[in-house]
């Protein structure tokens with residue numbers, strides 16, 4: 001279906017960043033990993049507004065997807081807090097950002113991640129924060145294996 005939507009029409013280049021595909025939702029790691037393990041949870045159909053999800057979609061999100069993702073993030077990276085954001089300003093296809101927050105630095109595969117905004121909003125953050133694709137794929141693999 002053509003919606004001029006990145007999530008509907010874009011190339012499905014998320015395979016290596018995929019954490020888990022559910023009936024109604026898909027979880028993948030965010031391109032920006034300044035917050036180690038930051039994920040996007042997108043609805044598998046195109047709507048814009050969070051409060052237009054169906055009962056089945058809500059139930060799966062609240063009872064399965066988010067608890068499983070939180071569990072995997074806790075086992076992998078031990079965040080101190082979770083932020084959740086549903087904005088839709090840039091991509092108007094319903095998705096949630098699940099943003100693990102950390103009091104102290106974390107190290108993964110030899111790279112140090114620091115939550116420089118601890119005790120305040122996750123934004124503004126360093127949009128130019130870059131890690132290698134390989135490392136990002138390792139983060140996805142880590143979560144995939146612990147979900």
Ligand SMILES: [Zn+2]
Nearest residue numbers: 005008046093
């Ligand atoms: Zn879409």
